[in-house]
Amino acid sequence: MPRKALIAANWKMYKTPAEAKVFVEAFLPLVKGHDRDEIAIFPSPVLLPAVIEAARGSNVAIGAQNIHFAEEGAYTGETSIGQLQAVGGTHTLIGHSERRQYFAETDAIVNKKLHTALKHGVVPVVCIGEVLEEREAGKTEDVLKTQVTGAFAGITPEMAEPIVIAYEPVWAIGTGKTATPEMAADAHRIIRAEVAQLLGADTAVNMRILYGGSVKPDNATALLSQEEIDGALVGGASLKPDSFTAIVKY
Numbered sequence: 001m002p003r004k005a006l007i008a009a010n011w012k013m014y015k016t017p018a019e020a021k022v023f024v025e026a027f028l029p030l031v032k033g034h035d036r037d038e039i040a041i042f043p044s045p046v047l048l049p050a051v052i053e054a055a056r057g058s059n060v061a062i063g064a065q066n067i068h069f070a071e072e073g074a075y076t077g078e079t080s081i082g083q084l085q086a087v088g089g090t091h092t093l094i095g096h097s098e099r100r101q102y103f104a105e106t107d108a109i110v111n112k113k114l115h116t117a118l119k120h121g122v123v124p125v126v127c128i129g130e131v132l133e134e135r136e137a138g139k140t141e142d143v144l145k146t147q148v149t150g151a152f153a154g155i156t157p158e159m160a161e162p163i164v165i166a167y168e169p170v171w172a173i174g175t176g177k178t179a180t181p182e183m184a185a186d187a188h189r190i191i192r193a194e195v196a197q198l199l200g201a202d203t204a205v206n207m208r209i210l211y212g213g214s215v216k217p218d219n220a221t222a223l224l225s226q227e228e229i230d231g232a233l234v235g236g237a238s239l240k241p242d243s244f245t246a247i248v249k250y
Contacts, residue, residue, distance in 0.1 A: 003208050005037040005224065005231035006164060007248045008125065009238030010065065010093065010212075015043065017050040024054035027241040031248055034059065037231065039248055040091050041238075045079045052088040063091025063123070066099060069112035081120045091123040093233075095151065097170045099127075107150025114151055118159050125164045125233070126151050127212070128191070132171035141190050148194045157203045165191060165209045166233040172213030174235060181222045181229075184211045188228035217246035224250050 015023065020043055031039060040061040043051045052062045068078035084092065094117065095110035110126065117124040128147040130140045148165075155163075167187050169179050179187070188209045196204035211223055212233030223229055238244040 003206065003230045006040060006125075006208055006210060007037050007231050008040040008042060008063075008091075008166075008210065008233045009244055010096070010233055010235050011041065011043045011047070011239060012065070012098070012235060013044055014239055015047060017047055020047045020051050021054050023239075023241055024051060024060075027245065028055065028058050028060065030241060030245040031059065034248060037248065042091070042093055048084070048089055049087045056088075061090050061123075063089050063093065063125075065093050065096065067092045067094070067113055067117065067122075069109065069116045071116070081116050081122060084122065085120065089122070091125060092117055093166075094124050094126050095147075096127045097129055097168055097173060101170070107147055108153075110147075110151045111153045114163070115154065118155075118162065121162075123162050123164065125166050125210070127166045127168055127233070129168040129170050129213075135169065135171060140187065144187060144190050145194045148191060149198065152195075152198050155199065157199045160195075160199050160203050160207065163207060164231075165195075165207065166212045167191060167209055168212035168233060174214070176214055178214040178216075178219055178223075179211070181226050184213075184223060185226040185228040188226075192228065215247060217243055217250075220247040220250040 042063050042065045064084045067081050068075050072080050094113045099105045114124050130143040134143050172178050191209055192204050195207055208230035210231040210233050211229045215232045215234045216237045
């Protein structure tokens with residue numbers, strides 16, 4: 001069975017509820033009946049109820065950009081897994097590079113969040129990737145292996161089936177720089193080999209690994225045609241229905 005691609009929109013800290021509703025109403029007719037790939041949108045927390053309601057009954061899943069590993073508690077500003085599920089969210093990003101960079105998320109925190117998501121049946125998209133200095137120093141492989149190993153601590157092959165990995169070279173996020181399709185595919189091979197080492201070949205061959213980092217309509221086909229790339233995590237180009245549709249329909 002070939003892996004079914006996932007094309008995901010990370011809206012980051014953009015859009016009001018009204019703007020999000022307008023987007024979804026314009027976007028859904030453009031992708032109606034598109035079942036080659038899975039489609040997901042990750043809006044900021046305050047947008048979740050509006051976006052979930054607007055997308056209800058469609059072929060578009062909605063998830064959170066972040067969850068806390070605790071099921072509840074005194075964690076001001078955080079979103080719990082129960083709160084996400086209560087409004088109808090089904091997916092979550094975990095360990096996005098901006099969470100790591102600006103909010104000091106470590107591989108250990110990513111691992112705790114992953115366990116929480118899996119425990120509650122939420123699809124986790126675990127983000128990993130190297131910064132420019134690490135790539136230029138030839139440390140990409142070591143960084144990716146370390147992040148995968150850290151994120152997957154205590155994960156068994158039986159638990160791993162829902163997990164999606166998103167490879168996002170940090171130097172290519174919002175910079176206009178993009179890893180070439182070959183560079184991206186090489187990184188994906190490193191990641192898949194590490195998953196095989198940790199969880200076995202069967203788990204590795206079935207795990208979807210997305211590419212994220214300045215994905216646009218004009219480079220989506222070249223990237224997503226690579227056998228190792230199982231979809232995309234899209235930032236800026238996902239903010240407009242037409243450009244995101246063009247990526248979905250690469």
